[in-house]
Amino acid sequence: MAKSKSEETPLMTQHKAIKAKYPDAVLLFRVGDFYETFNEDAVIASKVLGIVLTKRANGSAAYIDLAGFPYHSLETYLHKLVKAGHRVAVCDQLEDPKTVKGIVKRGVTEMITPGVAVNDKLLENSTNNFLAAVHFGLNNTGVAFLDISTGELFAAQGSTEYIDKLLQSFRPAEVIFAKQQQKHFRQTFGSRFYTYTLEEWIFTNNYAREILHKHFETHSLKGFGIEDLTDAVIAAGATMHYLKDTEHPHLQHITAIQRIDQDDFLWMDRFTIRNLELLQSTVEQGRSLIGTLDNTLTPMGARLLKRWIVFPLRDLTRIHERLDTVEDLIKEADRTHALQQHLKAVGDLERLVSKIPLRKINPREVMQLARSLQQVIAIKELLSNASTGLLQELHGLLDPCFTILEKILAEISDNPPVLANKGGVIREGVHAELDDLRAIATSGKEYLLRIQQQESEATGIPSLKVAFNNVFGYYLEVTNTHKNKVPANWIRKQTLANAERYITPELKEYEEKITGAEDKIQVLEIQLYDALLLALQEYILPIQRNAQALGRLDCLLCFAHNAVQFKYRRPNVTDAYFIDIKDGRHPVIEQGLPTGETYVTNDLLLHQNEQQVIILTGPNMSGKSALLRQTALITLMAHMGSFVPASAAEIGLTDKIFTRVGASDNLSGGESTFMVEMNETASIINNLTPRSLIILDEIGRGTSTYDGISIAWSIVDYLHDMTPHRPKTLFATHYHELNELENKHSRVKNFHITNKEVGNKIIFLRKLAPGGSRHSFGIHVAKIAGMPPQLIDRANEILTQLESQHIAAPMEQIAAPIQKVQLSIFDAHSDTFKDIREKLESVDINRLTPVEALLKLSEIKDLLQ
Ligand SMILES: Nc1ncnc2c1ncn2[C@@H]1O[C@H](COP(=O)(O)OP(=O)(O)OP(=O)(O)O)[C@@H](O)[C@H]1O
Known part of the structure; x- marks a missing residue:
């Protein structure tokens, strides 16, 4: 059928259909080895990323704007787009282009927003990346904070002042609420946050409970202590909805909702958190309390310490428990030193474990997880004779997950590649077929080297080499000086400036054998790796518990370190009504x-x-x-x-x-x-x-x-x-x-x-x-600040006059x-x-x-x- 005049290309028709589902996101559209952006997205991308904006024909339809970048630079460019305040939808090829005739199936595999990010480049190690949802109810306001990169979900409800304080404490990267509550939100909390609005039906009690019950596989939310906190439930439901909306369906690492109760903590409102410069200095380049106190050794500890600072305890027993522990850690200096050494070798267990259900954990990270679990064994051992209740509790919580640890160590090679499809992830001896295939592949490679040597001797070309490229596979390369020695049956494939490339029937025969084996190896390795991830998925909860226990231990060790380093003393916290500081x-x-x-x-x-x-x-x-x-x-x-x-x-x-x-x-x-x-x-x-x-x-x-x-x-x-x-x-x-x-x-x-x-x-x-x-000596300070002498003299004159009147x-x-x-x-x-x-x-x-x-x-x- 003849094309109608204004017909666009099938690729652009596909793009248009997908973009319609994500109208307010920059759509990164995978085409071959590139992520392309079109039209208004291209204008944004070129501006934010500094990449060239070009025009491209679109069938017989109007020309379109286009800007793109190589697929392997995705993380870098994503980071820039999100930091510039854009929402980004990553649209991938869902089929192998080699196996498909016509247009490849494409779909959005992930949506990244400031509050929903799992990519390492977008995250700061020592800071949580929270998405918050706010719901204004009839009598209360509900809030939830969710960090998809760690799996933590908190919920609370109370007065708007309380919620304001929580917002200041959690400092979410993005806040969502119902479209109809936009004005109310602005009036109450100003425009301090990156916000996004959703349809009102998402913020309803029934829907929120449905989504939460389904996710946590429960019939009520009593276990989390929020059954009766309707507004908090609505907010928590909205965060979970938003994750699914942004193409994050695998959320098995979100295992609980933690209720925040105002009465459990020493209350500071948002002005106090700001004025005391707890998390951030109020002056440029100034230091905050966290900047001074944070001597933690793990990202879990660093993130937790931020919460300990904005949520100090109000319960004497718990305060004394921590103080006793810090004292004990100072006293037992050798053990403390050993604990610190082991803790230093622990990776970001919380974020590593969160990547498992999201299928984002790479082989090297699995190994890092295993090495962290090995540290858990040593730390648990060191805490086995602990005398304080808190350390005993931590000892009880630590679980090295021996079964999975042994499985990882037995199956994953010591220094695996980052990408599972690169080969060499699975150890030898794990799978017989894999071992056989590897033997073929290696012997094939050895054979190729033998060919190189034989042909070199036969032709008298000393620099002859066998190499590989994706276009014509294995080939023989001969430098121009020896071109005349090439036998007649070699087939020339490519001419370079200084050399020529050839193939021979013998070379091709072996190539098929090797690449066949290599393809099979790749498939098998990925299968085995996936099976390991599936097994690992069963350990999400115990590994998270380890991460939390290590975070707490890290904070306590940090207190002990600060006490020694900065000469801090143990305070006597009592139930008296005075404060006496020496x-x-x-x-x-x-x-x-x-x-x-x-x-x-x-x-x-x-x-x-x-x-x-x-x-x-x-x-x-x-x-x-x-x-x-x-x-x-x-x-x-x-x-x-x-x-x-x-x-x-x-x-x-x-x-x-x-x-x-x-x-x-x-x-x-x-x-x-x-x-x-x-x-x-x-x-x-x-x-x-x-x-x-x-x-x-x-x-x-x-x-x-x-x-x-x-x-x-x-x-x-x-x-x-x-x-x-x-x-x-x-x-x-x-x-x-x-x-x-x-x-x-x-x-x-x-x-x-x-x-x-x-x-x-x-x-x-x-x-x-x-x-x-x-006296305030304000004029003196003005003088120190460098005010001109005439001005200072005049100010002194006026002051004297005023004081005498x-x-x-x-x-x-x-x-x-x-x-x-x-x-x-x-x-x-x-x-x-x-x-x-x-x-x-x-x-x-x-x-x-x-x-x-x-x-x-x-x-x-x-x-x-
Ligand atoms: N006890 C101290 N020991 C050493 N330096 C101090 C001490 N107290 C304050 N300073 C230094 O003096 C500076 C000024 O202190 P501060 O801001 O508390 O003064 P202030 O009396 O509140 O001044 P103003 O009335 O102008 O606001 C501080 O930034 C700090 O560098």
Whole structure:
């Protein structure tokens, strides 16, 4: 039949049909030895990958854009496309082109998105790659986090604030939710994440349960403790659905759902995780806590440590268990050293085992898995006489899986090739037929060498060689100098610049024998390898248990290592209501100090009944923020079961740590507005308990001075008067007016960070001392920063003038900001708030200084309570 005018090629018709199923993904379309992209995909690929964009004829239809790359570069290019935020569908040839007439069958074999990736190049060893699903229910929000590369699946539900904290802790590479909830998601969580929306029916209870029951082969989700958490179930179901949607049907390595329970962990909201720089520094090239503490030896340990940091324990027994273990590991130094040596030789068991059902594990990785299991034998042996409960538990969990280990070692050769079809994967002696075929292949090869020698002698061509290529198989190569010696019965196949290539009937006869054997060897080796993988599949669960146990052991060994290396001490974590730190240091700053400088240590006591609120003043750059954060970090580390940077520390059990930093510290992410600062502060005040620790760093500075003082003042008032909670609070400020509060409240104490003035220079002593400070030396810091001398002189002049003036504070300046403060801060006192304002209006405001006005305000409030 004649082609109609606009008819495209069959290849493009096939491409169009497949692309229609993946409209929002870049389709990598395998054609021979290349992955090609067409049309809009080609434009993207050429831009992102820097490959040439060309045009190609498409039958009698319009020309199309085209860009491609060799198939063996897939991983490299995939990485670039996904990192650039694209979803990629890999479309492979599903038949051998040699055996098919006409167009080869093709289909998408894998879809890669930022949150669904198993390719090594896309993954970071020490970081999980989580896909998250979020579902807003009627009363709760559900979330699930799934890492297909490790098989871990977590689920939780609760308030949006809780889910926000979990999102900050797990830092998913991609978040999915229902299309209809898009606006809600943006309003609640902003645009911090790479997101993708799915149809609403996927986020339903029945569908989620159906998909989860089927996958886990259960009738309920009780075993995972999430049966009643409908929104969490929906989210977990959505993640599993998404994996199947992205062409990942083999998920036997996802063996459980782990419930995350808010009450099990010391609570830190997302602002605290950010402000304390737990996972990431807030400044470019700065160090985070994880960057300092992570001395783990395995990827499992490194990933787990990140979770231990954002989910510190809240259970005294479990904290002590970890501390006891760290102490024991330090004491038993020889055993610890041996454990470390064996752990170093363990591969990424979690990710290796996850590749089994996905059929992505190569022979070399199978061998790595076996060698890791051999280390398990040695580690288990070393733990056999462990004295602490935790090490005994780990000893019990370790299982070298002897049967499969022996099978791998018996069947896979010592140094196998990466690709199963390359030959040499299976050892000799495993399969009789394979051995016979190998004998033929090798003797054939030896024979070819003999031919080479014989022909060389017969023709007198010394440089003659037998070689092979894919086009005409085995051939004889003769350099141009000896061309004239070639016998007449040789058939010339190719002429090169310096040589000619020939074949002979004898050569072809042997070639058939050898290649026949080699083909059979390849088929047999792949069969045997597949059978081994099938057997290995039965061991997914025990190997995962090993991986988890080794991850925990690694974290504990890391704590022991840090304790010795950084001179950390065991904290005494008790159920008291105070925090008493002796010679505390900031774990991150102290490691980053230039050589020769030492960190100035400080003692700090926060006590619910005596020293509940500390107002900390001192010059700019003196170390206020460092002291605040080190107190929070020491408390947090103690709750992780780690030793701490202090000579001694008594840490009362803490259930929540809140940190807030004045707005101008957080200029990134569009979160620098004063409103955000106030929202954050309001959310602390509404969530406090007697075991909470609050770190406030220059709260109120995001607005005018009077507004700021008023807010800071009323926050301290409020926290002090919060009976019976009395949350322990550290408040650093440049508002020296707040020092007045010590006289007003029994549990508010002033401290300052000392400095010394030598001539016109300030030396920071960084020691904490009782009493408030009156100066911030901001102008001095400006001078150090290199401001021009004229500017500095002028600033000093203005400062002197201001200090000598009596600045009256119009009462509106005090009252107005209070209106601005979120009403939620005054939730319990909303009537009081109204009364305060009435009383305020009756005062002759023009006569008062700001501080007097605030005292008045406070008095009025007290009166009304
Ligand atoms: N105890 C200490 N020992 C040694 N160096 C310290 C100590 N405390 C702080 N520093 C160093 O001083 C720098 C400034 O400290 P920090 O940011 O805590 O000052 P600050 O008083 O909060 O300043 P500002 O009021 O300007 O925000 C830190 O980055 C650190 O390098």
